[in-house]
Amino acid sequence: MTGSNVIATLRTRQLLGKYRIERKLAEGGFASVYQAFDTIEGIRVALKAPHPGYVNDQSLNDFRREVRMLSRLSHPNILALKDASFIDDQFVIVYPLGEKTLSERLRSRMSIATILDLTSQMLEASAYAHSQKIIHCDIKPENMLMFPGNVLKLTDFGIAKIAQKTVRGAGTGTIGYMAPEQAMGKPSFRSDVFSLGLIIYRMVSGVWPEYPYDWPAPGIARVRKRVTSGFVEFLERSIDPRPRGRFRDAMHMQNVFRRVRLEVLRKHQLPATTPRNVVTNRAA
Structure with missing residues (x-):
């Protein structure tokens, strides 16, 4: 054709x-x-x-x-x-067919429990993709669909790339969600980490940090009030403009999140139940 x-x-x-x-x-x-x-x-x-x-x-x-x-x-x-x-x-x-996108869900208030649950799910999806050597390259709220029971599913792998060491290509992705190096055509696993970090920061703070920004990012007062110092450090590392300052991939990011998540649950006296859909990520 x-x-x-x-x-x-x-x-x-x-x-x-x-x-x-x-x-x-x-x-x-x-x-x-x-x-x-x-x-x-x-x-x-x-x-x-x-x-x-x-x-x-x-x-x-x-x-x-x-x-x-x-x-x-x-x-x-x-x-x-x-x-x-x-x-x-x-x-x-x-x-x-999903019920709505995460972008639509973000228009209404989220409890800390919901934020931690959705974060667990998006990291599960991204860590699994990274374990299969796939860089998504377009992680954003519009590409996360909500299903009944507050189940989140990552979608739209249309510009995803199979990773070698670091993929070099056109600066494809969505402005406002892309890591600086991805905009220059050098996406890596750390680029997906950056996008994930922005989404999590937005859920906690209610503010979208627009790059270029200096740390602390806008809305940091609300972040510090809602989470622990360990979680703040987790966010700072996730959205570090320097690729080497970030977690090396979503699996690394997920491991740290599981620890700081428990700290936040204790802060809010919430039950430390096992996140839904927990699977073991193994490299392909």
């Missing part, structure tokens, strides 16, 4: 194979995500399709690469793939 084969934008109530399009959920640089109804299984799903004009050999190779990468990953906090196929000459990737 070449660039001359332009597919029309999917329309509400349009039937694409067994999927009936209900509404557009999100739009990215190369694809849109729709809510669709599976008329065979009787469930709603998220359906990702390339934009008109981007359907060419290169974009289809990128989508196939995303599918093959996802097929390598099996974790309760990573969004699973339901289907990937051509339907009526349209290439689509189908996922389970």
Whole structure:
């Protein structure tokens, strides 16, 4: 298929194979995500399709690469793939449908218990991906979906990279979430750590630290009030602008978090229950 084969934008109530399009959920640089109804299984799903004009050999190779990468990953906090196929000459990737994104969840207040729970889950997902030598490269609240029971799942590995020592490439990612070195085309595991640290800082402080910033970051007074000094040090190290100042990967970050998490639970006299979906991360 070449660039001359332009597919029309999917329309509400349009039937694409067994999927009936209900509404557009999100739009990215190369694809849109729709809510669709599976008329065979009787469930709603998220359906990702390339934009008109981007359907060419290169974009289809990128989508196939995303599918093959996802097929390598099996974790309760990573969004699973339901289907990937051509339907009526349209290439689509189908996922389970979440309730909302973490970005939407951030609009309402979060308790410390909820923050620690969501942090545990996003670190579980990222540590597992890193153990499989995959750098996500676009970790942000919009790429974390919320499911019933406050379950978080990391999604959109579309620009993820298989790590060697350090991957060199274009500065792909999302401005405001990217580590400084990633913006210069040198992403590493430490770049994902930076993005994770920003999200956790935002959950605790209610403020998004915009780079470039000096430590202490905006909202630090609220952070110090809600967590312990050990947790503050954990955050500072996570969002250090210098890559070597950060945790080496999400597995390292997760190990430190598990310790400082217990300190925060004790501070708030909360039960030290085992975080959901805890798995042992082993390098591939």
